Amino acid sequence: MKVQINTDKNIEGSARLESYFAAETEKSLDRFQDKITRVEIHFGDENGEKFSLHDKKCVIEVRPVKLQPITVTEHAESLEKAFSGALAKAKKSLTTTFEKIKEH
Template identity: 30%
Template sequence: MQINVNTDNTITKHQGLDEHVDTVLRASIGRFSEQVTRVDVHLSDENKEKKADGGNHCMLEARLAGVAPIVVHDHANDLHQAINNASGKLARALDSTIGRLHDKHRHTAVPVVSVDGDIDPTADKHLTDN
């Protein structure tokens, strides 16, 4: 799983910030590392000039093969808190999306073939992992 950290001109990007993002993401979504190919992280402070609270913004965009990107956002008073909150949201979104994909593949219809090799259109059999 590749993690790309991007910042706007209001955030000073440094090694410690990259390491924090990497640590938090791997802790929260590491179990999905086989399915997630890349996570793009976008950080900004929308209120830096105003000295107001709550302007720290974190957007996470996770890429999975064959699925539209999964995007989550969070705003917080502290940039680290925004990163932590967004990573939790991403973990829940990935869990839901991957679970739905797994269920979809598990419950695909299978045609029933009669003894003479004809497909029986009246039969309704489904694959399950039971």
């Protein structure tokens, strides 16, 4: 499973930010490791310089093997909260998807 981190022009991407979020993603989605080819994480600040609550956005796109990509979005006041919310949604969606496949 490859983890790719992308940021918009309003978020400064650093090696530390990338390694932290990649490690958290791998740890959280570890049980799906053999069923996922790639995870793309997109961070954005929708208001740029202006202050606003819930203006940080995290979009996670998970690419399961031989299935359509699963995309989830979360808005929050910080990148960490947006990321953890989106990661929880992605994990739930993957669990549901693979359970449905198992039933057939």
